[in-house]
Amino acid sequence: MATSKDEFEAFFVANYHSVLATLIGVTGDREQAADATQEAFIKASTRWSKIRAYDAPAAWVRRTAINASRDSWRSDRRRRRREEPITGAAPPASSLVVANAAAHDLLASLPRRQREVAVLFYIEDRSIDETAHILGIRSGTVKSQLADARTRMRQHLTWTDTSR
Numbered sequence: 001m002a003t004s005k006d007e008f009e010a011f012f013v014a015n016y017h018s019v020l021a022t023l024i025g026v027t028g029d030r031e032q033a034a035d036a037t038q039e040a041f042i043k044a045s046t047r048w049s050k051i052r053a054y055d056a057p058a059a060w061v062r063r064t065a066i067n068a069s070r071d072s073w074r075s076d077r078r079r080r081r082r083e084e085p086i087t088g089a090a091p092p093a094s095s096l097v098v099a100n101a102a103a104h105d106l107l108a109s110l111p112r113r114q115r116e117v118a119v120l121f122y123i124e125d126r127s128i129d130e131t132a133h134i135l136g137i138r139s140g141t142v143k144s145q146l147a148d149a150r151t152r153m154r155q156h157l158t159w160t161d162t163s164r
Contacts, residue, residue, distance in 0.1 A: 008048045012041055015058045019065055025119035027069045028108060040065035062134045066116060106153045114149035117142055 016037065023033035040061045044051050051057045107115050120131040121142070128146075132139045 004048055004052075007052065008045055011048075011052070011057065012045075015061065016041065019058065019062055022062055022119060022124055023065050023069055025107065025123050026066060026116050028104075028115075032069060036065045036069035039068045056133065059130070059134045063136055066135065070112070106156055109156050110149050110152055114145050114152065117145040118149045118153075121146055 019040065020033055020037045023037050024030055027033045027036065043064055044057070044061050051060055054060055107118060110118060116135060117131055120126045120134060121128070126134070128139050128142050132142045135142070
């Protein structure tokens with residue numbers, strides 16, 4: 001008979017890389033993504049007896065990881081603002097891990113919420129409802145954010161007529 005610990009370990013092995021990939025796309029930083037993913041799985045392990053009964057425990061972990069990355073991002077931003085006048089140092093450059101440089105630039109141009117929605121919908125191929133569930137927002141908000149993201153990304157694309 002599998003113990004709760006064995007069950008969680010199997011859940012972790014089956015879902016860790018998928019959640020990490022989502023967070024890499026959302027944060028643009030492999031280390032920050034790994035930290036947030038690990039934090040979410042730690043929280044899940046301490047609450048496993050409750051979370052395992054959810055319809056989609058992996059969605060809970062994704063949402064928790066995304067929230068952890070937001071918290072980290074906000075904290076880093078506040079720290080940089082405090083330190084900037086003292087040191088004059090520029091914030092470190094992001095090291096977004098996206099295979100295609102154009103996709104990297106397009107995602108980086110989006111505000112954080114639009115980037116989260118775009119990564120889940122376009123890169124992870126999740127439905128509107130799944131994306132809404134993972135982010136804890138309404139489906140209409142996902143649609144609106146996707147429309148805004150598409151508009152913003154179109155502004156960054158340049159089309160060249162090569163047929164001449």
